[in-house]
Amino acid sequence: MRHHDLLRDLTALPFSPVRDAYLEFVRAGGDDALRRDGGAEHVTGSCFVFSPDFAQVLLCFHGKGRFWVQFGGHVEPQDPSVSATAQREAREESGIGDLRLLSAAILDLDRHALQQGFACAAHWDIGFAALADPAAPIAVSDESEDVRWFPVDALPAEVPDGFGERLRAVREAALQLADA
Known part of the structure; x- marks a missing residue:
């Protein structure tokens, strides 16, 4: 993945x-901004x-962070885009293999500093949304x-500061995508 694609999406x-x-x-940072x-x-x-009715959200309890949060992680060399990273991470971390993004549209930007236990100082997180059946097996x-x-x-x-507000904003944007 090249940083030029991300610049286009951010612009x-x-x-x-x-x-x-x-x-x-x-x-x-150029391409280095995308590498762990x-x-x-x-x-x-x-x-x-x-959930398909947008009434529920699937969260994971992050072991290092000690909080409930959306799925996510680092961009890997094989990921063609940050949206592909988000989808791959959600599949891996939830166990829902057929999970698909609603869209490749960026719905959330959240730069957060990391505390001890992390190998890096901060993540410039880019968020997307997906739907899944709450009856689907999770892992x-x-x-x-x-x-x-x-x-x-x-x-x-146990959620990060500001998470509720971010979730509400992402939900609203995702609802608009689903209605389009």
Whole structure:
């Protein structure tokens, strides 16, 4: 994957200071901004998995972070895009092999610093959305301690700061995509 593709996708987003910070980071880092070993900070892809009625969200309990969060991880060399990274990570971490993104549209930008226990200083996370049947079998991966469905309006207490607001914004954008 080349950073030029990501720059195109970021540029297509509405103006915001966050979007512009991402553009600056990716321009400055080039292809290294997409590599886990490209520096202390790098792009990651994540996926918010909703039930088809958007009433529930599937979350994993992140072992290192000690919180419930959407699925996601590092861009791998074989990933053709950050959206492909998000889909691959959601499949691997949820055990839902046929999970598909609603769209390759970017729905969330969240740069977060990492605490001890992580090999890097910060992730420039790019979020997407997918739908899955809550009756589909799920599995816990090596990277998390649990995977569970939650009502979007009754999240567990152990979520990162601001996660509820981000989830609501992603849900609203995903609803618009689903209606289109």
